[in-house]
Amino acid sequence: MDKRIYLCLAHMSGNEMKYIEEAFATNWVVPLGPNVNAFEEDLERFVGEGKKVVALSAGTAALHLALIQLGVGPGDEVICQSFTFSASANPVAYLGATAVFVDSEEDTWNMDPELLEVAIKDRIVKTGRKPKAVIPVHLYGMPAKIDEICAVAEHYGIPVLEDAAEALGAEYKGRKCGTFGRFGALSFNGNKMITTSGGGALVVPDEDTKKETMFYATQAREPFPYYQHEKIGYNYRMSNICAGIGRGQMTVLDEHIAHHHHVHALYEKAFEDFDGITLKSNPGKDWNANYWLCTILVNPEVTGIDYEGVRRALDEDNIETRPLWKPMHLQPVYKDNPRYVNGVSERLFNKGLCLPAGPCVTDEDVAFIVDRIKAAYRR
Ligand SMILES: Cc1ncc(COP(=O)(O)O)c(C=O)c1O
Numbered sequence: 329m330d331k332r333i334y335l336c337l338a339h340m341s342g343n344e345m346k347y348i349e350e351a352f353a354t355n356w357v358v359p360l361g362p363n364v365n366a367f368e369e370d371l372e373r374f375v376g377e378g379k380k381v382v383a384l385s386a387g388t389a390a391l392h393l394a395l396i397q398l399g400v401g402p403g404d405e406v407i408c409q410s411f412t413f414s415a416s417a418n419p420v421a422y423l424g425a426t427a428v429f430v431d432s433e434e435d436t437w438n439m440d441p442e443l444l445e446v447a448i449k450d451r452i453v454k455t456g457r458k459p460k461a462v463i464p465v466h467l468y469g470m471p472a473k474i475d476e477i478c479a480v481a482e483h484y485g486i487p488v489l490e491d492a493a494e495a496l497g498a499e500y501k502g503r504k505c506g507t508f509g510r511f512g513a514l515s516f517n518g519n520k521m522i523t524t525s526g527g528g529a530l531v532v533p534d535e536d537t538k539k540e541t542m543f544y545a546t547q548a549r550e551p552f553p554y555y556q557h558e559k560i561g562y563n564y565r566m567s568n569i570c571a572g573i574g575r576g577q578m579t580v581l582d583e584h585i586a587h588h589h590h591v592h593a594l595y596e597k598a599f600e601d602f603d604g605i606t607l608k609s610n611p612g613k614d615w616n617a618n619y620w621l622c623t624i625l626v627n628p629e630v631t632g633i634d635y636e637g638v639r640r641a642l643d644e645d646n647i648e649t650r651p652l653w654k655p656m657h658l659q660p661v662y663k664d665n666p667r668y669v670n671g672v673s674e675r676l677f678n679k680g681l682c683l684p685a686g687p688c689v690t691d692e693d694v695a696f697i698v699d700r701i702k703a704a705y706r707r
Pocket residue numbers: 385386387388389412413415416465491493494514515516517526527528
């Protein structure tokens with residue numbers, strides 16, 4: 329194929345330019361303004377549950393500001409899902425705290441609630457203190473066992489910060505990911521469910537927390553006529569231009585989600601009686617993944633080819649795929665961090681692949697991808 333099929337390309341609705349032009353026409357070319365306010369309102373309506381939302385420069389910034397407000401500092405520990413992208417854990421390190429990694433369960437590939445409890449108990453015995461926060465992740469848009477995770481965390485009085493960067497629109501028991509914990513982080517990076525080119529947001533419980541988040545995101549300026557600072561602040565607010573893109577994207581978010589579901593259903597049908605390839609799907613009726621990326625596990629004993637062989641073969645056919653995230657407890661940069669592992673994420677990393685699933689992926693693309701996987705399989 330001449331064109332390359334990408335994992336999840338940005339897809340514009342056509343409404344984005346209207347909001348951007350408005351920003352130029354009214355000279356709101358700054359990190360605040362009507363688009364930022366309206367984008368936040370759109371997001372608040374979308375996630376529901378009476379939550380407030382602050383638009384920020386990145387999902388990573390959202391995680392960082394949440395941890396600051398949870399009082400995380402040097403010497404503290406924060407429990408973080410190991411099977412994730414590094415941005416879930418890095419903000420813990422920015423604050424001089426230590427990420428304690430907890431492995432996944434098989435059903436959702438996300439934080440194992442039982443192992444979480446083992447980890448909390450052991451950290452209390454070993455350090456004499458409770459971890460300051462728990463960061464579960466809804467990886468690839470598959471909701472974690474968030475009720476169980478929140479119940480364990482609540483039992484020990486530890487706040488939950490959900491990393492829902494990949495999970496915009498995913499639901500557990502009919503409730504949107506990012507609204508279960510005290511805080512929820514969203515990402516609008518170029519390859520996510522919607523994009524603002526780069527950007528993110530923090531889902532917060534109330535108006536006061538929204539104000540506090542905005543205070544830290546705008547250099548922690550105190551209310552004086554001159555510039556007075558009593559705390560360390562950050563420059564993390566979203567620009568009014570990016571928020572214009574976000575407003576346009578919100579008009580097609582439901583379509584994007586429906587398209588990801590459609591692509592997943594096509595893969596599901598195609599892999600139905602296909603030994604050696606297992607497509608990840610909702611593990612039960614409570615789950616409604618957004619299928620940000622569709623993921624497969626390759627069993628080389630059946631296929632005769634491992635995930636890396638499939639990845640290389642598809643790359644030659646101009647199809648982008650990606651190995652599953654390498655767990656944080658296997659990353660050199662986190663080699664000395666405490667970890668509670670059960671082998672699940674390491675096994676997934678050694679078997680899994682992400683397949684294209686974005687709004688630009690057509691039915692023909694899916695048929696071609698499946699055909700090329702079958703061809704690689706036969707080789
Ligand atoms: C699981 C996860 N957490 C956090 C982030 C960080 O978001 P951002 O790139 O907007 O900083 C991403 C994506 O990039 C992600 O996939």
